[in-house]
Structures are given as C-alpha cells and as structure tokens.
Amino acid sequence: MIKIAIVEDDKNYSQTLQNYIKKFEQEYHVMFQISIFSDGLDIVSDYSGDFDIILLDIQMKHLDGMKTAQSIRRFDEDVIFIFITSTVEFAIQGYLVDALGYLLKPVPYLPFSQLIQKAIKRIEHKQKKSYLTIEVDSNFFKLSLEQIYYMESQRHSIHIHSERGEFTTAGPLKKMEETLHHKGFSKCHNAYLVNLHHVTRISSNHVLLSNQLELPLSRTKKKTFMNDLTDYLGGTY
Secondary structure, three states, X not given: OEEEEEEOOOHHHHHHHHHHHHHHHHHHOOOEEEEEEOOHHHHHOOOOOOOOEEEEEOOOOOOOHHHHHHHHHHHXXXXXXXXXXXXXXXXXXXXXXXXXEEXXXXXXXXXXXXXXXXXXXXXXXXXXXXXXXXXEOOEEEEEEHHHEEEEEEEOOEEEEEEOOEEEEEEOOHHXXXXXXXXXXXXXXXXXXXXXXXXXXXXXOOEEEEOOOOEXXXXXXXXXXXXXXXXXXXXXXX
C-alpha cells in the first residue's frame, strides 16, 4: 500500500485530489492510504517519515508548500513531492527540493495520473533500499542503510556517521546491533558497529572504510567480524 498525503487548504481541491486518487486506484489496481492536512504546519509538526508521496499546495496560509517541503526534506530525502499550484512561477521553485513535478490548478485528471504513475516507479525503485528511522532531538530522520558508514557508542547515546552527516540518537548500541545484524552490520569493537558495505580493507587490528577512516578491530570481535564479512561478501545477507 502506498501512503500518500494531501496538504491543501482548499477543501474543494482536497476533495478533487481524493477523488482522483480513488479513480486511479480503480484504473491501475493500486491501493493508497490517504492522509489529509489543511496546512503545512499540520504535517511538519509531527512528521515521522511515513509517507511515500506528498501532494503539496504551494500557497497556504500559515506554512506554504515550499517551506513545508524544505522542512520535511531535512528529515526525509526520499519522499516524493508533487506541487499543486496556480502559477508556473511558484512551481519552478520545486526543483530546489527535488520535486517530482507540479500540477496547475484547475488540476486535470490526465496529468495527475501521469505524475502518480511516475511517482510509483520511483517508489518501486526506492523499496529495493533498506532504511533506518531514528529520533534526533524530537525529530525523526530516515536514513538509507547504504549511507551509514558506522555507529559509535557514546555513553547512553549512539553516534551515527553517514554520507548525510553525523546524527546522535538515544539508546544502547546493542539494540541497534540486534536490529541491523542481518542487514550487513557487524561490530569490530565493543564501541563500533560497522556497515560491511563500506569495508575496503582489513589489517591485523584495524578496519578501513570507504571514507578512508580506520576503526580498531579488537581481538575479541575479530573472528565474528571476519565471519560476518565473509557471509556478507558471499551474499548471505
């Protein structure tokens, strides 16, 4: 099921988009879970990275579509934005947040259905990836596992080093290890959980990652780590 959000302050347009989605379901045998928001503030205030597609009105009273998209994009780099707008001038700004496209009011069904088909193809490609949702300072971030280099235990927190930057979230590293062990992660040291995808070299007591960082490889973890790496390279994970 595809999760889609409509963020539109005009009830008539919101209803039109809902009707279009239901028509699309019947034509293409796709199931949608629809959530309705009347303003950008409503979706941003409790955003948890659950949506696949967000239909965004550009012009809204409290938080416009562009600012809403910019705020969401900080936490979720994969959600698909489709802008609903009255003028092309506003729509062009959508490319700043990697929007899939825009629909001009009044919205015809044909271009709507074409954009939704395009969005579904992108979702199907995205579903081949694995993600981790973490909470950072009461905000939720969705990270692709491929982008994570390693995780580091820091007292009662986990420090995540990734291609998108560094994030700190609460919780013991052991719990994260249990979650990610069968997704290509292994401990090279009590304090480090490594993404095996980024391991480029092993020395007697160090692990070299693709970002050129070296992590210690402890004696107590070496055998298990090497077995996990062998299984990963052999396609077991």
